[in-house]
Amino acid sequence: MNLEAVEIEVDAKSIVDLVANNNGTNHFITSLVDDYMTLASQIPHKKIVHCFREANKCVDALAKIGTSLR
DSSP states (O other): OOOSEEEEEESOHHHHHHHHHOOOOOOTTHHHHHHHHHHHTTOSEEEEEEOOGGGGHHHHHHHHHHHTOO
């Protein structure tokens, strides 16, 4: 990927907390968090932060469109 620094904004506070704590609990999305951690280990400077859905209207609109696709 050759990325030096990335800031990831997520509108799900529970996901941000899960990634930040990484306590290895048996959560139903543990495999997704593990995949994130594997990819993130390749980026020297990274930060995952919570953002409110209202601040992320474009992505929210695209996600809603995506749920209606086959």
